[in-house]
Amino acid sequence: MQGKIVTWNDDRGFGFIAPDDGSAQLFFHISAVRTSVRRPQQGDRVAFETTRDRSGRLKAAWVTLENAAAQPQAPRRAPGSAPRGRPAQSSPLRLLGGAALLVLLFLGWLLTQGPLSGLFTPTPAGPGSALQVEAPIQREIDKTLALIRRGGPYPHSQDGTVFQNRERRLPAQARGYYREYTVRTPGLSHRGPRRIVTGGNPPVIYYYTEDHYQSFRVLEPRP
Structure with missing residues (x-):
């Protein structure tokens, strides 16, 4: 869903969203903002989803600010750096930080280019590509595919509605x-x-997104 923030209390970290469909304003907390x-x-x-609090009242969740741009900041000297004109002095903490950075870079190389790359490299969406997902998420994917094949019943009112592909992904x-x-x-309310x-009716292709429509990969349904 989409709407506009009509009230925001920055000191207390909450506000209200007016949905574009004209329905009642929805409360949201700063913890629900994903930007x-x-x-x-x-x-x-904003774009958002809806959920209910412990009292059963409807509220906004997974709120994303649309067209939010980072605020420019004046450049500043990094903590611990030496003033201009004086040579920087090394310290044990700085040496340890450099060593930790090298270790992280090496691990990143292993995950993307080394022998472990096949376990973590995502498969992009495209003709003939397929996504292999490990348990327990695979079990949840299989449950959703089974519901699609049966035609429901679905746990959420939004399931089965038209996906408008606004992001053109x-x-x-x-x-x-x-x-x-x-x-x-698992674990989310x-x-x-x-x-x-x-895609298609009946479906001829299945896409999977794990980051709320930011990226998609072709999913090959299991028999």
Whole structure:
């Protein structure tokens, strides 16, 4: 869903969103904001999901600020750096920090270029590509695929609705070609970021996103 922040209390870290569909304003807390470049402001356009609090009241979750730009900051001297004109002095802590950085860089190389790359390198969406996901998320994907094959019933009212592909991450198709379904994230009380998006009616292709529509990979359904 989309809407606009009509009230924001930055000191207390909460506000209210007016949905574009004209429904009642929704409370949201700073902990529900998934954009880290800056804090929300009154008048910001947002995309969000809905969930219920412990009292059963509807509230906004997984709030993303649209077109939020990072605030420019004046350059400043790094902590511990020597003033201009004086040579920097090494310290044991700085040496340890450099060694830790080298270790992290080496581990990153192992995960992307080394012998472990096949376990962690994602498969991009495209013709013939398929995503292999390990348990326990694979079990949740299989459950959602089974519900799609049966035609429901689905746990969320948004499941089976038209996915509009606003971010243009998927190939352009006529409206109604794509449908979205929730893949449950264990431990979360709301829909979370994982979805399966089908293409065609009946579906001829399945896409999987684990980051709330920011990236997609082709999913090969299990028999």
